[in-house]
Amino acid sequence: MSARPPYSLLQVTAERVALVTPHMKRITIDGRGLPAFRIGLPAQWLKVFVPAADGQTTSGRAYTVRRFDPASKRLDLDFVLHGDNGPVSAWAARARPGDAFEISATHPRSGFAIEPATGRYLLFGDETALPAIGAILEALPAQARADAFVEVGDAGEEQTIESAATVNLTWLHRKTGANTPSGLEAAAKAAPRPDDDTAVWIAAESSIVKSLRKHALLEWGVDRQRLHAAGYWKRGESDHKDEEGFG
Secondary structure (H helix, E strand, C coil): CCCCCCCCCEEEECCEEEEEECCEEEEEEECCCCCCCCCCCCCCEEEEECECCCCCECCCEEEEEEEECCCCCEEEEEEECCCCCCHHHHHHHHCCCCCEEEECCCCCCCCCCCCCCCCEEEEEEEHHHHHHHHHHHHHCCCCCEEEEEEEECCHHHCCCCCCCCEEEEEEEECCCCCCCCCHHHHHHHHCCCCCCCEEEEEEEEHHHHHHHHHHHHHHCCCCHHHEEEEEEECCCCCCCCCCCCCC
Protein backbone atom coordinates (compact mmCIF):
# COMPACT_ATOMS: atom_id res chain seq x y z
CA MET A 1 0.00 0.00 0.00
CA SER A 2 1.33 3.43 -0.93
CA ALA A 3 1.86 5.91 1.87
CA ARG A 4 1.83 9.09 -0.21
CA PRO A 5 1.14 12.25 1.78
CA PRO A 6 -1.61 14.79 1.06
CA TYR A 7 0.95 17.29 -0.30
CA SER A 8 2.98 17.37 -3.49
CA LEU A 9 6.38 15.70 -3.77
CA LEU A 10 9.34 16.43 -5.98
CA GLN A 11 11.00 13.56 -7.80
CA VAL A 12 14.79 13.80 -7.58
CA THR A 13 17.77 11.73 -8.63
CA ALA A 14 20.91 10.93 -6.71
CA GLU A 15 23.73 12.69 -8.60
CA ARG A 16 26.55 11.82 -6.20
CA VAL A 17 26.69 9.18 -3.47
CA ALA A 18 29.57 8.95 -1.00
CA LEU A 19 30.37 7.58 2.42
CA VAL A 20 31.27 10.40 4.80
CA THR A 21 32.10 7.83 7.50
CA PRO A 22 31.44 4.08 7.61
CA HIS A 23 27.92 4.70 8.94
CA MET A 24 27.03 8.02 7.29
CA LYS A 25 26.17 8.27 3.60
CA ARG A 26 25.80 11.54 1.70
CA ILE A 27 23.46 11.76 -1.27
CA THR A 28 23.66 14.89 -3.43
CA ILE A 29 20.72 15.96 -5.58
CA ASP A 30 19.89 18.81 -7.94
CA GLY A 31 17.84 21.17 -5.78
CA ARG A 32 16.80 23.64 -8.49
CA GLY A 33 13.21 22.42 -8.42
CA LEU A 34 12.89 22.56 -4.65
CA PRO A 35 10.64 25.49 -3.70
CA ALA A 36 11.28 28.09 -1.01
CA PHE A 37 14.68 27.02 0.28
CA ARG A 38 15.66 29.77 2.71
CA ILE A 39 19.31 30.69 2.31
CA GLY A 40 21.25 31.29 5.52
CA LEU A 41 18.93 29.25 7.74
CA PRO A 42 20.69 26.00 8.72
CA ALA A 43 19.01 22.81 9.92
CA GLN A 44 15.97 23.01 7.67
CA TRP A 45 14.39 19.62 7.14
CA LEU A 46 12.24 17.84 4.62
CA LYS A 47 10.57 14.46 4.16
CA VAL A 48 12.21 11.70 2.14
CA PHE A 49 10.16 9.00 0.38
CA VAL A 50 11.96 6.06 -1.24
CA PRO A 51 10.77 3.20 -3.45
CA ALA A 52 9.63 0.08 -1.63
CA ALA A 53 10.19 -3.48 -2.78
CA ASP A 54 6.54 -3.81 -3.87
CA GLY A 55 6.83 -0.82 -6.21
CA GLN A 56 4.95 1.51 -3.91
CA THR A 57 6.42 4.34 -1.82
CA THR A 58 7.59 4.10 1.77
CA SER A 59 6.14 6.35 4.41
CA GLY A 60 8.20 9.53 4.64
CA ARG A 61 10.99 10.15 7.12
CA ALA A 62 12.31 13.57 8.10
CA TYR A 63 15.91 14.43 7.19
CA THR A 64 17.87 17.59 7.83
CA VAL A 65 19.48 19.30 4.86
CA ARG A 66 23.21 19.01 5.47
CA ARG A 67 24.18 21.63 2.92
CA PHE A 68 22.63 23.64 0.11
CA ASP A 69 24.88 25.38 -2.41
CA PRO A 70 23.05 28.50 -3.65
CA ALA A 71 25.36 28.73 -6.69
CA SER A 72 25.07 25.18 -8.04
CA LYS A 73 21.70 24.49 -6.37
CA ARG A 74 23.04 21.14 -5.22
CA LEU A 75 21.61 19.81 -1.98
CA ASP A 76 23.28 17.30 0.34
CA LEU A 77 21.34 14.88 2.52
CA ASP A 78 23.22 12.71 5.05
CA PHE A 79 21.76 9.34 6.02
CA VAL A 80 22.79 7.39 9.10
CA LEU A 81 23.23 3.75 8.11
CA HIS A 82 21.66 2.04 11.09
CA GLY A 83 22.40 -1.48 9.90
CA ASP A 84 18.76 -2.46 10.27
CA ASN A 85 15.75 -2.95 8.05
CA GLY A 86 14.43 0.61 8.37
CA PRO A 87 13.09 1.37 4.89
CA VAL A 88 14.93 4.64 4.23
CA SER A 89 18.18 3.62 5.95
CA ALA A 90 18.18 0.31 4.07
CA TRP A 91 17.54 2.12 0.78
CA ALA A 92 20.31 4.65 1.47
CA ALA A 93 22.77 1.84 2.22
CA ARG A 94 22.40 0.48 -1.31
CA ALA A 95 21.73 3.79 -3.13
CA ARG A 96 23.78 4.55 -6.24
CA PRO A 97 24.05 7.57 -8.58
CA GLY A 98 21.01 7.62 -10.85
CA ASP A 99 18.62 6.22 -8.24
CA ALA A 100 15.35 8.14 -8.05
CA PHE A 101 13.38 9.04 -4.93
CA GLU A 102 11.02 11.76 -3.76
CA ILE A 103 11.26 14.63 -1.30
CA SER A 104 8.94 17.27 0.06
CA ALA A 105 9.67 20.96 0.27
CA THR A 106 11.48 22.00 3.42
CA HIS A 107 9.12 22.38 6.35
CA PRO A 108 8.13 26.05 6.78
CA ARG A 109 8.83 26.01 10.51
CA SER A 110 12.16 24.22 10.27
CA GLY A 111 15.59 25.77 10.57
CA PHE A 112 17.73 27.34 13.25
CA ALA A 113 18.11 31.10 13.12
CA ILE A 114 21.59 32.52 13.65
CA GLU A 115 21.02 35.69 15.67
CA PRO A 116 23.69 38.42 15.23
CA ALA A 117 23.43 39.33 18.92
CA THR A 118 24.22 35.78 20.10
CA GLY A 119 27.90 35.42 20.93
CA ARG A 120 28.08 31.76 21.96
CA TYR A 121 26.43 28.50 20.97
CA LEU A 122 26.32 25.28 22.98
CA LEU A 123 25.31 22.20 20.97
CA PHE A 124 24.66 18.61 22.02
CA GLY A 125 23.72 15.76 19.67
CA ASP A 126 24.30 12.22 18.50
CA GLU A 127 25.00 11.03 14.95
CA THR A 128 21.40 11.66 13.89
CA ALA A 129 21.97 15.33 14.75
CA LEU A 130 25.29 15.61 12.92
CA PRO A 131 23.78 16.97 9.66
CA ALA A 132 22.13 19.79 11.62
CA ILE A 133 25.15 20.45 13.82
CA GLY A 134 27.43 20.56 10.80
CA ALA A 135 25.09 22.96 8.99
CA ILE A 136 24.82 25.22 12.05
CA LEU A 137 28.57 25.37 12.66
CA GLU A 138 29.23 26.16 9.01
CA ALA A 139 26.69 29.00 9.13
CA LEU A 140 28.10 30.73 12.21
CA PRO A 141 29.82 34.10 11.72
CA ALA A 142 33.49 34.62 12.50
CA GLN A 143 32.78 36.52 15.73
CA ALA A 144 30.77 33.64 17.25
CA ARG A 145 32.06 30.94 19.59
CA ALA A 146 30.64 27.43 19.74
CA ASP A 147 31.12 24.36 21.92
CA ALA A 148 29.69 21.20 20.38
CA PHE A 149 29.47 17.75 21.96
CA VAL A 150 28.67 14.90 19.58
CA GLU A 151 28.21 11.27 20.58
CA VAL A 152 29.06 8.66 17.93
CA GLY A 153 29.89 4.98 17.84
CA ASP A 154 33.67 5.29 17.64
CA ALA A 155 36.52 7.39 16.27
CA GLY A 156 35.77 6.22 12.73
CA GLU A 157 32.49 8.17 12.81
CA GLU A 158 34.12 11.53 13.53
CA GLN A 159 33.84 14.14 10.78
CA THR A 160 35.75 17.26 9.78
CA ILE A 161 33.50 20.32 10.00
CA GLU A 162 34.70 23.73 8.83
CA SER A 163 33.50 26.97 10.41
CA ALA A 164 34.41 30.64 10.37
CA ALA A 165 33.57 30.74 14.07
CA THR A 166 35.80 29.65 16.94
CA VAL A 167 34.63 26.09 17.51
CA ASN A 168 35.53 23.55 20.19
CA LEU A 169 34.18 20.23 18.90
CA THR A 170 34.27 17.33 21.39
CA TRP A 171 33.63 13.81 20.11
CA LEU A 172 32.15 11.36 22.61
CA HIS A 173 32.47 7.65 21.82
CA ARG A 174 29.41 5.71 22.86
CA LYS A 175 29.77 3.15 25.62
CA THR A 176 27.42 0.19 25.61
CA GLY A 177 25.72 -1.47 28.55
CA ALA A 178 22.32 -1.49 30.21
CA ASN A 179 23.23 1.02 32.92
CA THR A 180 25.80 3.06 30.99
CA PRO A 181 24.89 6.76 31.09
CA SER A 182 24.81 8.83 27.93
CA GLY A 183 28.02 10.65 27.14
CA LEU A 184 25.93 13.70 26.28
CA GLU A 185 24.38 13.79 29.74
CA ALA A 186 27.80 13.47 31.38
CA ALA A 187 29.19 16.24 29.17
CA ALA A 188 26.32 18.57 30.04
CA LYS A 189 26.73 17.98 33.77
CA ALA A 190 30.44 18.68 33.52
CA ALA A 191 30.02 21.84 31.49
CA PRO A 192 29.97 25.21 33.26
CA ARG A 193 26.74 27.16 33.39
CA PRO A 194 26.37 29.10 30.12
CA ASP A 195 26.01 32.86 30.29
CA ASP A 196 23.00 34.83 29.12
CA ASP A 197 24.59 35.34 25.71
CA THR A 198 24.47 31.61 24.89
CA ALA A 199 22.02 29.74 22.68
CA VAL A 200 21.64 26.04 23.57
CA TRP A 201 20.75 23.47 20.89
CA ILE A 202 20.03 19.80 21.71
CA ALA A 203 18.98 16.89 19.50
CA ALA A 204 19.34 13.15 20.09
CA GLU A 205 17.30 10.22 21.40
CA SER A 206 14.08 11.48 23.00
CA SER A 207 14.76 10.47 26.62
CA ILE A 208 18.27 11.95 26.51
CA VAL A 209 16.93 15.20 25.08
CA LYS A 210 14.34 15.35 27.85
CA SER A 211 17.10 14.95 30.47
CA LEU A 212 19.34 17.60 28.86
CA ARG A 213 16.46 20.02 28.45
CA LYS A 214 15.58 19.67 32.13
CA HIS A 215 19.21 20.26 33.07
CA ALA A 216 19.41 23.36 30.88
CA LEU A 217 16.26 24.87 32.36
CA LEU A 218 16.63 23.93 36.02
CA GLU A 219 20.39 23.75 36.58
CA TRP A 220 21.61 26.33 34.11
CA GLY A 221 18.56 28.59 34.13
CA VAL A 222 18.61 28.96 30.34
CA ASP A 223 15.95 31.27 28.92
CA ARG A 224 13.42 29.15 27.01
CA GLN A 225 13.76 31.53 24.07
CA ARG A 226 17.42 30.54 23.79
CA LEU A 227 16.83 26.79 24.09
CA HIS A 228 16.13 24.48 21.14
CA ALA A 229 15.59 20.83 22.12
CA ALA A 230 14.16 18.08 19.90
CA GLY A 231 14.02 14.30 20.18
CA TYR A 232 15.11 13.13 16.74
CA TRP A 233 14.28 9.50 17.50
CA LYS A 234 12.92 7.36 20.31
CA ARG A 235 14.29 4.03 21.42
CA GLY A 236 11.85 1.24 20.54
CA GLU A 237 9.89 3.30 17.98
CA SER A 238 10.47 3.09 14.24
CA ASP A 239 8.76 6.38 13.35
CA HIS A 240 9.01 8.87 16.19
CA LYS A 241 6.74 11.86 15.52
CA ASP A 242 8.86 14.74 16.79
CA GLU A 243 8.49 17.38 14.08
CA GLU A 244 12.18 17.86 13.42
CA GLY A 245 14.69 16.53 10.94
CA PHE A 246 16.95 13.61 11.73
CA GLY A 247 19.37 11.30 10.01
